[in-house]
Amino acid sequence: MNTDKSDSPSRLDPEPMPRRDFLGMASIWAAGSTALFATLGMLRLPKAAVLSSPSRKFRANLPENLAEGVPFLPPGRSVALFRDKQGVYAISTTCTHLGCVIKPSATGFDCPCHGSRFDHEGKVIKGPAPSPLPWRKVTVDGPVCLVDEDSTVPRGTKA
């Protein structure tokens, strides 16, 4: 309301809104934003904050006579362990395409699901896999190897 100048309002001024309309609009917007806020809050619930999967750190005893380039597959784990002159290393055996379990083969690793092939270092040589197999962190503690499937190390890291 322009109280300072004159009583006749300019035609450029917006039409004053009746109080009833204002209250109605305000309540609609209040209800709408409450519903939106509540929905956003509810959407938080399905996103799990703590995952039920077990720890992916484990110890493995490599056989003394494990030949160079021959994989050792700890049962129940998705990683293949190797030992050569530079040390011990671990390559993930979960396909980077769609998560199938890949099998070591003469040429490296083969995925049974969509035919991806990887070389001995985990690099993709064929098929739809978008990225090479990640190498996992290995710490050698005497005869025992500590493998952490959750931490990835650069290709070629050996312990």
Add this chain to the structure above:
Amino acid sequence: MTMDTGAPAPTKRSALARILSNLRDTPRAVRETALRGGKPNTDRTRSTFVFGNVFLHLHPVRTHRWSLRWSTTWGLGIASIAAFLVTLITGVLLMFYYKPHPEAAYDSIKDIVFVVPTGTFMRNIHRWAANVMVVTVLLHMARAFYTAAYRAPREFNWLIGMGLLVVTLMLSFTGYLLPWDQLAYWAITIGANIAQSPREVTDALGVTQHFDPGGLQKLILLGSDTVGEEALIRFYLLHVMILPLALGALVSVHFWRIRKDGGLARPKDADQRLGPLHAADYPVFSEAPRKTYQIAALVRGRSAVVGRGPENTLPSMPHLFYGELAAAMLTIAVCVALALVSNAPLKELANPLVPENPAKAPWYFLGLQELVAYSAFMGGIGIPAIVIVGLGLIPYLDREREGTGEWFGGPGGKRLVLQAALVGFGAALAIEFVAIRFGWLREWFPNIQQLWITLVNPGTVLTSVYALYSLWLVKRHDSTRAGALGLFTCFVCGFLLLTVVGTWFRGPNWSFYWSPSDWPVH
């Protein structure tokens, strides 16, 4: 209704006597209060009945004769809802015994198959009805498309139909995990990793740490990082509660809109083409009382006006309902027959350490799995999203009028559809031949960037060929409808060919085999 007409009320009866007399009268009173308009035995009372019934009032009271022809719809919508009702009822029955936990699920399915009375049959028909529903929903969509029934004022109902297609496929997909056998476990592992596949792009761009929609999708879907008990209970919840409710809501809107949008689409000259009403085709039901019926019977069929309502319509009850009942009964008969001759598969217990080889999704996803075998993101998310958005845009891009309500209506017509089918099959066959015989970019350039393969793979090349072909059709016929006809037909043919290759010509390691008997023994 007065109970004692004519009889003078002599003395006031006792309350006890009145109770007795009211009790005697109750069956009739219940019938009358249930059917307020009276028995639905005349056109008028039937109309009142349809109008006043919450389930029937989704129908119009009168239906145009064009909509009653079999070739207008082939009853595919009713077949879809009938198949859904079969899955709904048998699904509720299966819930009596099914236990959604990894340690119990497989055993409870075995109980259903081997111990529960009629359990095998219920599981079979549940699975078969779900398959039939996918087929009829796809055919129903094709019918609506080829008769140009999506045009104004039915654009929005086409969108609702798209939603129903997606929910139908999601219902099938979520049901796939519940048996917790090898087939289920590995199909869902692959499906969940497809949900994660936007990482193929974010990894290539190096932004996954800050922006990871793929990881979020997988986490929401599985509730964990692998398929386990959290995933099973989520899929169960989606399958038995959230998705059926969503489907029910969408179906109600879909039906309601048919009526509100003026019934089914029909050509402008439908009335001339239908000609006069033949009494033999549509038996005229009489008006009560009986005496009028006699008169109506005298002139029945002699005049085009008798028994024919305004605008060439007939009462929905019974003419439309007979047709719907026939379509529903035929669908249910097909489901029963399939369930009797073919058992739903159940493989060994899910084993997260040994993948199925080959691990195949349900047949209607095998076309996509064929594309996924070239690029997970494009095959599983990119191209399906393009197809869904493209289908949704059709009614808003094609605003022409020619050919509405007619099979293959529009410029070009049947010839254009045939030509597009040839192009669709040919292009899909050619690209599959190249990819199977000569491999793809990674085999030719071993050090190629992943982003190139995501952008240029058999799936995207095929999609581009189809898009260019239909643009050419738009130009040649100077009509959006011609382009839409070409594009839709191409995609249908490509989908069919890829599904056939994925189903019958892919073996272990997703290699190409002419026949499953050539698969290596392992």
